[in-house]
Amino acid sequence: MVTGILTICSHDAYSLIDPGSNLSYVTPYFALDMGMKPEPLLEPFVVDTPMGVPVIASRVYKNCVVVIMGR
Numbered sequence: 001m002v003t004g005i006l007t008i009c010s011h012d013a014y015s016l017i018d019p020g021s022n023l024s025y026v027t028p029y030f031a032l033d034m035g036m037k038p039e040p041l042l043e044p045f046v047v048d049t050p051m052g053v054p055v056i057a058s059r060v061y062k063n064c065v066v067v068i069m070g071r
Contacts (some may be wrong), residue, residue: 007067009034016050024066025057036061 008026011033016023025047029040038059046054 004026007065009036009064017048024064025055026061031061034061034064036064 002019004015004017006013006017008024008030011030013030021057026034032034038061041058043062044056044058048054050056
């Protein structure tokens, strides 16, 4: 795990980066600032967290550009 600042949809976000994960996740609080509406997933899934408390992912934000070190 690595921490750092990522730019997501033109908003800076303090991030916990898991190089083994295929997806990116945001909290509902951060998503409010993006001004985007999520779309429901057809099949929600469970995400294991570093805290050991699973979270159900049930919505998706599409077409979000993630910038790491200017790329």
